[in-house]
Every structure is written in structure tokens, then in C-alpha cells.
Amino acid sequence: xxxxxxxxxxxxxxxxxxxxxxxxxxxxxxxxxxxxxxxxxxxxxxxxxxxxxxxxxxxxxxxxxxxxxxxxxxxxxxxxxxxxxxxxxxxxxxxxxxxxxxxxxxxxxxxxxxxxxxxxxxxxxxxxxxxxxxxxxxxxxxxxxxxxxxxxxxxxxxxxxxxxxxxxxxxxxxxxxxxxxxxxxxxxxxxxxxxxxxxxxxxxxxxxxxxxxxxxxxxxxxxxxxxxxx
Numbered sequence: 001x002x003x004x005x006x007x008x009x010x011x012x013x014x015x016x017x018x019x020x021x022x023x024x025x026x027x028x029x030x031x032x033x034x035x036x037x038x039x040x041x042x043x044x045x046x047x048x049x050x051x052x053x054x055x056x057x058x059x060x061x062x063x064x065x066x067x068x069x070x071x072x073x074x075x076x077x078x079x080x081x082x083x084x085x086x087x088x089x090x091x092x093x094x095x096x097x098x099x100x101x102x103x104x105x106x107x108x109x110x111x112x113x114x115x116x117x118x119x120x121x122x123x124x125x126x127x128x129x130x131x132x133x134x135x136x137x138x139x140x141x142x143x144x145x146x147x148x149x150x151x152x153x154x155x156x157x158x159x160x161x162x163x164x165x166x167x168x169x170x171x172x173x174x175x176x177x178x179x180x181x182x183x184x185x186x187x188x189x190x191x192x193x194x195x196x197x198x199x200x201x202x203x204x205x206x207x208x209x210x211x212x213x214x215x216x217x218x219x220x221x222x223x224x225x226x227x228x229x230x
Contacts, residue, residue, distance in 0.1 A: 009047075009074075012038055013060040016047045019179050024055050026183045028104040028168075035080040038175035039090050039097045044068045046090055050077035070143075081140055088146025089171060093154070098175030100182045103167040106189035107132075111162035117192050120201035124188045125209040126216035129157025132185060137164040145169070157213065160185040 019036045023029045032055070037048035047063050064075035070087040072079060080086070086099045102108075110117055110132075117132040119125055124132070135152040138144035149169050152161045159181040160170045168185055172178035195201040204212075 005043075009040060009045075009065065010060060012040060012047050013063040013065070016049070016063055016175055017058045017060050019175050020049060020055055020058050022179050022183065023100075023102060026104075026186065028102040028182055028186055029055070030103065034102045035082055035086075035100070036175055036179060037080075037083075037086045037099045040065070041097070045073060046086060048083055048086060049080050050075070051080050053077065082145065084141065084143040085145035085149065085169070088143040089149055092146070092150040093171065095173070096171045098172045098178035100170045100172075100175070100178040101167065102170075102182050102186070104182065104186035104189070106193055107160075107162060107186050108167045109193070110134075110189055111167055112165055114164050116162065117189055118201070119204055119209055120195060121188060121191060122204070122212055123184070124192075125204060125212035126220070127181065127184045128160060128188070129213040130206075130209055132158050132160050132162060132188065135161040135163040135169075137166070140166075 016036055016038050023034050028034065032052050035049040037046050039046050045065055045067055047065055049058065050062050050064050053062060062077060064077055064079040065073045066079055066083055066087065067073055068087050068091050070083045082101050089096055089099050114134055116134045119130045133152050133156060135148040138148045145163060148163060149161055153171060159172055160168060163169055168182060170178045170181035170185060172181055
């Protein structure tokens with residue numbers, strides 16, 4: 001490993017450690033549950049949270065580097081119990097640069113019901129492009145969860161899946177995007193629940209969902225300044 005690649009890996013470990021604070025900030029996890037991982041750019045490696053370590057004790061030094069078969073490459077602690085699931089996603093979906101898992105209460109309640117979250121909100125159309133789907137039930141520890149994530153999200157615009165009787169998994173172009181999807185998934189799930197307590201939520205026409213998604217993904221926010229000359 002070159003000095004530059006070593007520094008890049010350390011910066012990624014720092015970033016993944018910091019992103020875990022967003023899970024507690026938005027109350028998406030309890031105790032030591034949940035995890036964030038990031039693909040190491042240009043290498044068949046990922047950085048992931050250690051298993052069973054308090055969020056207050058997470059740092060770049062405690063992050064674990066694994067290969068994409070889930071084997072520890074660097075780090076003194078055991079990796080997350082969801083490592084095999086994350087690794088499977090990275091192997092199967094090369095466009096994914098970050099994976100997040102939470103047990104956020106409202107979204108996990110929908111997962112316990114085995115019910116997808118239909119798209120009744122413009123904010124949901126923006127980020128998820130339609131419903132937030134349900135994935136299959138799978139036991140923790142192997143790569144069955146990863147297979148369910150890939151099976152459900154392949155060809156789907158949603159970056160989030162509600163794994164049945166388990167919780168939320170999100171993907172993104174990088175770890176920050178996956179964390180954002182996890183935060184917004186819980187926000188949508190909470191609002192959808194409140195709307196259901198009032199009656200039947202009003203639908204959004206599919207063409208309008210498409211238009212909202214296209215605008216948010218391609219127009220909303222800041223764009224890099226043009227480098228073209230006059």
C-alpha cells in the first residue's frame with residue numbers, strides 16, 4: 001500500500017466513523033445496533049463499524065477494513081454482524097459506494113407489517129422515486145440479507161428497502177448518500193403513519209412522481225461551476 005492510498009483509507013475510516021453520529025443524531029438506532037459502511041474507491045475493500053461497540057467509542061481507529069468477502073484486512077476489532085450482507089451488496093452492485101442499516105422505529109414498524117410505503121408525498125417521490133419496497137425475511141450473519149437487498153433494489157429507484165421483520169437497509173453512491181436515505185426513509189415512514197391515522201392518504205399520479213424524481217435528482221441543489229472558457 002502506498003502512502004497516498006494509506007492516507008486515503010484513513011480519511012475514509014474517519015468519514016465512516018463520523019457518519020455513525022448521524023444515526024444517533026436522528027435517533028435511527030438504539031444501543032449498539034445499526035451500522036454504516038463505505039466502499040474503498042478503486043479497491044475491493046470496505047470500511048465498516050465494529051460489532052457491539054458503543055457509538056460514543058467509535059473513531060477512525062476502531063473502524064474495520066474488510067475485503068468484499070467479509071474477511072478482516074485491517075483493524076483490531078470484529079466487524080459488524082451485518083458485514084456479509086454489506087459485502088454481498090458491494091459485490092453485486094458496483095455502483096454502490098455506501099450501505100447503511102438501521103432499526104429506526106417508524107420504518108421498522110412498516111417492515112414488521114411486511115408492508116411497503118406507498119408514495120403519497122412529494123418528498124418521497126424526490127428521494128425514492130416511488131414506493132419504499134419490502135424485502136424478504138432473512139437471518140442475520142450470512143449473506144442472505146445482502147441477497148434480499150440486491151434482489152429487491154436492483155432495477156428499483158428506491159435507495160431504501162424495508163427488510164421484513166428486521167429493519168432498514170439503504171444504499172448510495174457513497175456512505176453519506178446512504179445515511180441521507182436512511183434519515184429520509186424514517187421521516188417518510190413517520191409521516192406516512194400519521195397520514196394513515198387520519199384516513200386514506202391521497203395518491204400522487206405516476207407521471208407526477210416521475211417528474212418530481214427527475215427534478216430532484218437532476219436539478220435540485222447546487223451544481224459544480226462550469227470550467228468552460230468564455
